[in-house]
Amino acid sequence: MGSRIRTAQKQARELGRLRTGYSIPSDDPKKRARPVKSTTWVLSSHAEHYVTAAAEAWGGEVERWQPQGNGAPQFRVITKAEQLDAILPPGDPLSQANEMWNKGGCARRCDGQTEQISRHPCLCLAEHGPEWHLLRQDLRTKDKVCAPTSRLNVVLPDMPDVGVWRVETHSFYAANELAGTVDMVLSGTGGKGLVPVTLRIEPRTRVAGGKTKHFPVVVVEIRGVTTRQALTGPLPTAVALDPTGARGVAAIEAPRPDYVALAEGALTSDDVRDTWRQAAAAGHVHPKGTDQLSKDLMAIAARKDEEAAALRAPDPGPEPDEDGAYPAEVVEDEQPSGNWPAVAQAGSGARA
Structure with missing residues (x-):
């Protein structure tokens, strides 16, 4: 998007007016037109094709219309739509x-x-x-x-x-x-x-x-x-334009994923961060992470990091009991043949 004049008031162009009444000219030029309350919408505009489109959509006959006062001539339709x-x-x-x-x-x-x-x-x-x-x-x-x-x-x-x-x-x-x-x-x-x-x-x-x-x-x-x-919050544009259509209903009724459950089932804090990015892309979290869901996911990620650090800590070895005796040492059988050590070695490097 290009630049804008920051002090300019941005507003959409007015295409016409929606009215709840109209006036009937008096036969006596000295008397004012008689106002009439309408039970259906009245549309008026300087552009005839706008009023023509309104007549096609909601009924009524397009007519030239002179507003009271010195206003420029316009076009008007008294529709059949309430x-x-x-x-x-x-x-x-x-x-x-x-x-x-x-x-x-x-x-x-x-x-x-x-x-x-x-x-x-x-x-x-x-x-x-x-x-x-x-x-x-x-x-x-x-x-x-x-x-x-x-x-x-x-x-x-x-x-x-x-x-x-x-x-x-x-x-x-x-x-x-x-x-x-x-x-x-x-x-x-x-x-x-x-x-x-x-x-x-x-x-x-x-x-x-x-x-x-x-x-x-x-x-x-x-x-x-x-x-x-x-x-x-703000509705998706597709929903606002067609709230009862298939796209609108799907966008509104689609259930939000349980991001907390997804994060709890993640293996690492990086996976939790990926879950947050997924929620951010769907518009369910604040970009700055100030919402409650972001805080919950950050807490889960921190806990995942603590769990991974605990697994990486060196084993301090056996400690004596209250009598000063150490537990008996258990001697394992020799490693089985085949590629098991290689598989275990490869697995030990996987993300926790």
């Missing part, structure tokens, strides 16, 4: 903030404590009190407070080109759940490797203040592997 197979890329794929936008761009971006643009404490809290987020449930006050904004980058493995698709949601519930799921995965993988997931639009119902509200929530689920497998 869930999509995706992959979480390496690093931290989730970005979150409480945001308020207007015609001039982002007016507020807050982490819940400090508003990042003005560097003042949370403005919504100061203006509307601790229950400020409830104002977003009322259309009359919705634009007066920030929206919990979550942006999740995912890879769609069956789509053309290399890059990420951005899922953006302003759901209060999705903000909490996405952060919990992604942070749990990152705690196990350290942000290394790919993680197969399913993106799902889940309908929810909330009853409060005598009113029933129906709303969709973006849900991220681990796909094709168990929680134990996902949190053990």
Whole structure:
């Protein structure tokens, strides 16, 4: 691999957006377009062939689409899929903030404590009190407070080109759940490797203040592997791309050799070191030997060396008993004829 600019932020190119709603233009040019919540995924992109591929994979009709504001024309498809197979890329794929936008761009971006643009404490809290987020449930006050904004980058493995698709949601519930799921995965993988997931639009119902509200929530689920497998460490790329296929299942379910038992049955410490190299090649030990398996194998190798040294030590000969008498000397018969001494001599040089 060639060199890199160390201070540059490395990120995959954004190919398009995954949305949970769309807008219907109003017949009155003075009125804003009417937003519609979708029960299926909506994909949009500047590249028509990306959207065409999505329509072929998940259904729907490709159409030209003009985003609200002064954005460049794009292409869009309202698919028939309630869930999509995706992959979480390496690093931290989730970005979150409480945001308020207007015609001039982002007016507020807050982490819940400090508003990042003005560097003042949370403005919504100061203006509307601790229950400020409830104002977003009322259309009359919705634009007066920030929206919990979550942006999740995912890879769609069956789509053309290399890059990420951005899922953006302003759901209060999705903000909490996405952060919990992604942070749990990152705690196990350290942000290394790919993680197969399913993106799902889940309908929810909330009853409060005598009113029933129906709303969709973006849900991220681990796909094709168990929680134990996902949190053990980075998955092999083949497993992440095809977790339910033959290669993926074989890579996950293949039992790990009992390296300790192999080391105990080894003849010499060199054989034990070969066992460690085998475990290292399979990714079961730390290269620096700081893991428990490496420590166990090193202890066995040291014991093998001690046993070999004891066998090489000279025989001190007979010692007298408590009465000062030596044991009777046993005189062996003369050596048998043939090549036995040669065989024994050759065997004595073998590794212990």
